[in-house]
Amino acid sequence: MASSPWPRANPPAVVVTAAEMQAIEGQVFESGMPVAALMEKVAGLIAGWIRVAYPPATYPRVGVLVGPGHNGGDALVVARELCFRGYQVRICSPFSRHKPLTTDHLRFAQHLAIPVGQTLAALGDCDLLIDGLFGFGLERPLTGDLAHLVEAVNADPTPVVSIDLPSGLDTDTGAMLGSALRATHTLCLGLWKRAFCQDAALRYLGQAHLIDFGITEDAIAAGLGPKPWVQRLTAAIALDRLPLPRRPDAHKYRVGHLLLVAGSRQYAGAALLAGLGARASGVGMVTLAVPESLRLMVVAQLPEALVVGCPESPTGAIASLPADLDLNRYDAIALGPGLSKAASAPLEAALASPSPLLLDADGLNLLADRNPINTLASRPGPTLLTPHRGEFKRLFPTILGDTADAGAAAQAAAAQSQAVVLLKGACTAIAAPDGQLWYGPPSTPALARGGSGDVLTGLTGGLLAQHQAMAPKPGTEAVLNAALAGTWWHARAGTLAAAERTQLGVDPTQLAHHLAPALAQELAP
Structure with a gap:
């Protein structure tokens, strides 16, 4: 049976790699959801979050950084929706070519007379920046003009909201690819990406929030295969694991x-x-x-x-x-x-x-x-x-390198030792011998x-x-x-x-x- 659609009181806690997210999105699109419709839905949720966190009366001038792919398309729909809500929006797209759907939204933004430029200077003075350059799946490092743009944004005190991931981060390891944007808030789309559970990414993510757009459990299962799935430890999950309630006759x-x-x-x-x-x-x-x-x-x-x-x-x-x-x-x-x-x-x-x-x-x-x-x-x-x-390296000297994913290391140690392994760190990983893996809150x-x-x-x-x-x-x-x-x-x-x-x-x-x-x-x- 499919899980309930969005909105949900307890959104999914599943953590995925870039390849797994691509497989799950493929299942969503195969089930009949058009790409354009999903983009509208997701961007509407992002725009709603921004209106609450950064109201137009206090943050009227919004600059939007637009990439060549669908992350850029999300950002353009957000720009349009914020414009309709009274924000003064400007767009910076440093790319000459975009995916077809992103190109369509860029044309519509120009039709609405939203100013569009190719340099950061085109944004002028902003109260808020929206990062829609790259989402999950980035593999090549940011270099040249793109790296300079990211460094200029990082040097500016203006708050930044990144869509899905701060541009320049590896989706799976959280490592910086050449240069990476430091966000004030990051709005992770659909399911948690593995980067959100890596120590290396923490200084770039700011405050992380999940934008749950209603991926069903059937789509997740079709994309990931049989359980156990990697999960993030949420309050709902943890509270369910407490020894409560006690029996009335407890002593x-x-x-x-x-x-x-x-x-x-x-x-x-x-x-x-x-x-x-x-x-x-x-x-x-x-x-x-x-x-x-x-x-x-x-x-x-x-x-x-x-x-x-x-x-x-x-x-x-x-x-x-x-x-x-x-x-x-x-x-x-x-x-x-x-x-x-x-x-x-x-x-x-x-x-x-x-x-x-x-x-x-x-x-x-x-x-x-x-x-x-x-x-x-x-x-x-x-x-x-x-x-x-x-301590982990002393126990399992061949498993964990200096930059290794704590989750993968904990899983390997749990499988070898048949113990539950709680590997402590800024991003704690908890692994069971049967392959279950949880990342701490x-x-x-x-x-x-x-x-x-x-x-x-x-x-x-x-x-x-x-x-x-x-x-x-x-x-x-x-x-x-x-x-x-x-x-x-x-x-x-x-x-x-x-x-x-x-x-x-x-x-x-x-x-x-x-x-x-x-x-x-x-x-x-």
Whole structure:
């Protein structure tokens, strides 16, 4: 059955390459949608967005950059519609030849007496620029006069709205092709392009928005083939992965028990930050295993936790877990923040347990000293890895290059290790062993601080324990649910904290304190 046409409360979250988008558009046109009709529909939606974001009373003078293809055609229809709505529109098309449909719209714009020139100077002083030079599928670098034009736009403070992609970006990698335009807003058409999920593209995209023009699920399936499809993590998807609602008769033993193994004398704060994240997750019980010298300090900060003091090495690392600590009784184990590389014994015990296991920080570094792929593939329980790029390279040295797509790298690592891989970064990627791939939601550079990842470990570990308590047996689905919900929730809290405290004011403790308000904001009716 085809999905509902536009408008939709929850537009598609599918992420596509340039080739995949071409195949899907081909299905749309084969189903009977004329190219000209789709251009009118899409441009009408773009013009409507612009009228709201940049009203004519405040931004009356609009310059439109027009390319030779259908992206230029979209821009010309937008120019026409804005002209009809009272904007003072001027057009710059630095090309002598255009696709036939774009040529028709350029003629109509001239018929309407909209000024058209071939240089940027023809636009005069503008309050807003619309970038319709190139959309998805650009392969050749921008050079010569085109590169100079882009550089001149980038040097101007006038806000820029790019149609589909900022001109000059590779659709799949987000890399700059010679020169690239820096947008204030980018209106991605139909489905998210892979560039929107790449660190390399972030400085050019500005604020990204999806213009959903009603591609049906049938067209997507015909273009992409069988699932799993690559998806972007949206609020609707993440909220559906939270362990909510709880049963009316819930009590602490039914909503998860997390064992958090963290901390050393050198990195005492990491245990506290992970504990704060676990507290915010809503998990029913937290047992926090720390070196004995940290026990009283942790109890004072996290009085609700069951704090276990462990034998420690001369350097202050956990030498071993207490003999009476039964790892099989916990719904989930999270291990690694602040542990130090001297704490190999706790990792050995956790790897042998059938409980779902989250490994972060020094848990990952210790794992890297073993044979990670064979070790993880033979574990008796499911595993979640949460590395940043440096840790990932130590675990999987042959997979991730300096400029590689995090999503493809996470997929390869998940397939080899049979673990769920949460590769952290400005654009986080989450991959499951069966090939599912999710790109994290928009986040904030405010999270680029030591300790933010410790909070994520505790939060995601707490969610994992709750999901596992609700599941009949250990499984990858609970791990994936926790990874998706935790990633989204962490990003939302960071964004909320940055809005209140600026990007410089979001320390990890503040991040943890904003977790509950961020979720409450999303769940409010």
